[in-house]
Amino acid sequence: MMDEPSLQDxxxxxxxxxxxxxxxxxxxxxxxxxxxxWWQNRFQYTGPGLDWRYEGxxxxxxxxxxxxxxxxxxxxxxxxxxxxxxxxxxxxxxRASRFEMNxxxxxxxxxxxxxxxxxxxxxxxxxxxxxxxxxxxNLDNLVEKLWDxxxxxxxxxxxxxxxxxxxxxxxALMCYVRLTGDGGYLPYAKAALDDVLRYQMAxxxxxxxxxxxxxxxxxxxxxxxxxxxxxxxxALVLGADLLGDERYxxxxxxxxxFLDGTMHHDGSWPQIVYVNGRRAAWPRWLAGTxxxxxAYGSLGEAMPDVALRRLLDSQLPSGGFRTATGFQAQxxxxxxxxxxxxxVVPVVGWNDKALRLLATMLPSxxxxxxxxxxxxxxxxxxGAAPALFRESPEAMxxxxxxxxxxxxxxxxxxxxxxxGQVNVR
Amino acid sequence: xxxEIHVRELAGFPDISGAHELSWSYILDAxxxxxxxxxxxxxxxxxxxxALATAVQLRADLTQVVERPAxxxxxxxxxxxxxxxxxxxxxxxxxxxxxxPRRLRAGPTVRPAMALSTSLSVFTLPARLWGVPLRLFAALxxxxxxxxxxxxMRRDFARTDHVPAYYHLSVWSRE
Numbered sequence: 185m186m187d188e189p190s191l192q193d194x195x196x197x198x199x200x201x202x203x204x205x206x207x208x209x210x211x212x213x214x215x216x217x218x219x220x221x222w223w224q225n226r227f228q229y230t231g232p233g234l235d236w237r238y239e240g241x242x243x244x245x246x247x248x249x250x251x252x253x254x255x256x257x258x259x260x261x262x263x264x265x266x267x268x269x270x271x272x273x274x275x276x277x278x279r280a281s282r283f284e285m286n287x288x289x290x291x292x293x294x295x296x297x298x299x300x301x302x303x304x305x306x307x308x309x310x311x312x313x314x315x316x317x318x319x320x321x322n323l324d325n326l327v328e329k330l331w332d333x334x335x336x337x338x339x340x341x342x343x344x345x346x347x348x349x350x351x352x353x354x355x356a357l358m359c360y361v362r363l364t365g366d367g368g369y370l371p372y373a374k375a376a377l378d379d380v381l382r383y384q385m386a387x388x389x390x391x392x393x394x395x396x397x398x399x400x401x402x403x404x405x406x407x408x409x410x411x412x413x414x415x416x417x418x419a420l421v422l423g424a425d426l427l428g429d430e431r432y433x434x435x436x437x438x439x440x441x442f443l444d445g446t447m448h449h450d451g452s453w454p455q456i457v458y459v460n461g462r463r464a465a466w467p468r469w470l471a472g473t474x475x476x477x478x479a480y481g482s483l484g485e486a487m488p489d490v491a492l493r494r495l496l497d498s499q500l501p502s503g504g505f506r507t508a509t510g511f512q513a514q515x516x517x518x519x520x521x522x523x524x525x526x527x528v529v530p531v532v533g534w535n536d537k538a539l540r541l542l543a544t545m546l547p548s549x550x551x552x553x554x555x556x557x558x559x560x561x562x563x564x565x566x567g568a569a570p571a572l573f574r575e576s577p578e579a580m581x582x583x584x585x586x587x588x589x590x591x592x593x594x595x596x597x598x599x600x601x602x603x604g605q606v607n608v609r
Numbered sequence: 610x611x612x613e614i615h616v617r618e619l620a621g622f623p624d625i626s627g628a629h630e631l632s633w634s635y636i637l638d639a640x641x642x643x644x645x646x647x648x649x650x651x652x653x654x655x656x657x658x659x660a661l662a663t664a665v666q667l668r669a670d671l672t673q674v675v676e677r678p679a680x681x682x683x684x685x686x687x688x689x690x691x692x693x694x695x696x697x698x699x700x701x702x703x704x705x706x707x708x709x710p711r712r713l714r715a716g717p718t719v720r721p722a723m724a725l726s727t728s729l730s731v732f733t734l735p736a737r738l739w740g741v742p743l744r745l746f747a748a749l750x751x752x753x754x755x756x757x758x759x760x761x762m763r764r765d766f767a768r769t770d771h772v773p774a775y776y777h778l779s780v781w782s783r784e
Contacts, residue, residue, distance in 0.1 A: 213671070224631075224763075228638045231671045280671060285634070287667050406752050462753040515760045597671055598642035604769040609631060 196552050198499055199248070199542040202535060203260070204555035205503030206241070208577040209532050211595050214267035215241065218580070218592065218599070219533060220507045220526035221284035222455060222467070222514075224609045227590060231597030233286050233533065234271040234278035235294030236352075238264060240474075240536025242301030246308040247543035251550050262310050268298050269311065269318050276325030283533050290329060292338055293352035293415075295322055300352065303359040319360060326353060327372060335379050335401065336372075345398040347383045348412035350376040355419035358426050370427070377423045380416055381435050390457060392438030406459030410446050410476065411469055413439045417479035440483055443476060451491035452509070465517055466510030467527065470498035471534035474541035481544065495538065501558040502575050504530025505538045512565060525564045525582055525590075525606065528573050566590075567605040582606060610644065612652045612669035617688045619657040621712045628766075632732045633661060635767050636687070636778050639729050640701045641668040643780050644683050647699050654685040661687075689716035692781075696723060700781040707773040708734045723781035730774035735765040737775070 209217050214232030219225060245261035248254070271279040273289065278298060281291035299322045302315045309315050330336045336353060338346045354376040357369040383395040383404045394413050395404025417436045424433035446453055448468075453476060456464035469476075473495045477487045498506045511524035546552075560575040564582070571584045582590035591601040623629045644652055650673075654665055683699035686692060692700055700721055705713040739762030746755040771777065 228642050229671075279667065287671055288634075288664065289667065406750070407756075456753075456756070458753045460751070460753065464753065464756060515757050515764065517757060596645070598638075598645045600646055602642075604767065607635075607767070608764055609634065609766065 192547065194496055195542050195545050196550065197556065198496055199244075199539065199546065200552045200555045201499065201503035201557050202505065202539050202542070203248070203257075203503070204557050205500075205530065206532065206535065206539070207260075208502070208594060209504075210263075211597065213597075214238075214271065215264075215532045216594070216597065217532050218529055219284045219286070219531050220511065220529055221531075224284040225526060226284055226286055226609070227592075227606050228599050228602040229286055229597065230592050230594075230599050231280065231287065232267065232271070233280050233283055233294075234268055234298055235281045235283040235286070235291050235533060236297035237283070237533035237536045238268050239297035239301040240538075240540035241532075242268075242298075242305040244536065244539035244543045246305035247540070248546075248552075249308050251543070251546050251548040252552055253549065254552070258308060258310075261305060261308055265302060265305065265309050265311060265315055268302055269314055272318050272321065276321035276323075278322065290340070292330070292346070293349035296326060296349070296353040296356040299323060300356040300359055303356060303363055306363060316360075316364065319356070323357060323360060323369065327369075331372065335375050338397075343400050345379050345383065345401050346396065347380040347394045347398075348396070348409075348415040350379050351416040351419035354380075354423060358419070358422050362426065373423065374427055374429075377420065377427070377432055380420065381431060384435055384438060389461065390442065390459065392440075392442040393457065394435075394439065396456075404459075408442070408457045408459070409455065410443055410453040410457070411455075411472055413442055414476040414479035418482040421482045436479075436483055440479065440485060443479065447488060447491065449490070451488055451494040463517075464514075466513035466520060467508035467524075468510055469508050469534070470495065470527075471505035471507055471531070471538045474537035478537070478541050478544070481541075495541075500528075500530060500560045500562075500575070502530065502560045502577075503555065503557040504560075504575075505535050507531050507534050522565045522570075523562070525566050525571060525573060528562055528564050529580065530575070569605070610641075610650055610652060610669045610672040612654055612665060614662050614665055615653070615655045616659045616662065617655055617657065617690065618659070619688055619713060621710050622657045625658065625660045628732055628736070631763075631766065632776055633664065635729065635731045636703065636776060637661070637664055637668055639727075639778055639780070640685050640687075641672050643701070643727070644681075644699060645672050647681055647683070647782070649681040649683040649699055651681075652683045652685060653697075655688050655690065657688045689713065691716075692721040696721060696783065698783055699726075702779050702781065704777045704779070706730065706775055706777050708732060708737050708775040721781050722784070724784045726780040726782045727769065728771055728780065729778040730768045730770065730772045730776070731766070731778065732775035733765055733768055734773040736762050739765065 218227040249257040280287040282288040354373040357373040393408035396407040397405045420432040420436035452468040480487045510520045511526040512520040590606040592599040681698035684697045685701040687703040
């Protein structure tokens, strides 16, 4: 066990180092950088993404401002909020909002997550009224494009339910209601949360787990992601309170049981537990683990210490957190022998989750230390080739021998070099 | 970046979904990444379907966010058509390969009087062949095997050399 003062000091240092790293990832229009994810990767497009990264950034900065009273955090918060506000398109959607499928628009759950960030941070914003207006236009557009009369689809005109995305959307809708007192969105939030419950396992070895996807809105797809299950919890907890329905809280507790039962001894979780009992054991999230820990916190439960320790240990000298372990094993699902480049490259849209969690864990009021960051240099693999990952405040690169497999100037919306082995989507 | 979009609808051109949506993310990103680093500030783009126009305009908007020295011109002929008579600083030429339907392959072979800079084969034949086990695993209700096969397909999806594929993009510069 880490003793409490040491843990608090460690979190305080981690959060300021992470804040310093995030500043290096800014470019005109917002926070950029490559994306590694389970579904796809984006290493060539490195421009701003107005996606779920803004949920954690906005909430994290607002929390840091609240707890420290330091105007610098408010300054960063206002700049981040202005990214989202300025990036709203005429129809209410956000520019480049599909994260691992950027650049594209109408990203789910990404637009709802960014809007949730705006609404949650709104009391701390200089431009708060505008933020509410932008949030409303975004939510109106999501309803217009995705509502099919009974629930929300994942893509316009394509029938299907994705429970974790519905939870994020419900969270944003409920935040709007709570902030403005306008209850017009409540029936939509309730429908979204009811769909989460509909795809939760009521019995069997995966009791409490929620299916990832229900094509056609029919049966679930038999994939249970611990990470995405955790993403449902904060919205269900809020829904139980705002909608006065204890079923949502019971569902959140059921998910927590699933998380308890699937955590490995080292504080990691498998990527997927399948209904047939098999698993996609790899990759296992690092920075993203923060959302799982946040789920425990939102239920008022103690976070698994080993998982928190694993998260903190994954911070790089740059201040960014590693993405995962085991991308190398994504296809074969045999234990990885080395770190894949996608494991190590820090991604803003995962680090925002760490920022939000760690800011939440700080005492209030608090004083933060100065950041202590340095350049990162680590051995990785690109495909089968040994490579070297380097990151400075100005650039990221992957070198195989003397050859640049990847090069990105952090001010550029496109990588200078992304060879065929790195640019795998 | 200022972009001028033209559309020349091709009969038999597929919907931009699934593998073709992924293909066009590779193709358009390759065009805009190269144009950005080549200093292009004006791109004339001919598309095989109007469904791609929004994706092109979005990339142009995002690319012009960063102010930098520029001044070059480029043409993206993405319908398999002939290059323009007046050659630009950069030319992006798409052709349809062995994995594409025959009627899409009917266009002329593009050989501009320019230097070949890079090429990209997208939606390769090996990637297409992964469709067989993918369909099998879906029918067998084995999402675990389906997921693994889909990542193997993704690994084989694009190559920077010329291999049998649905799409070939070649990037040319003034000699």
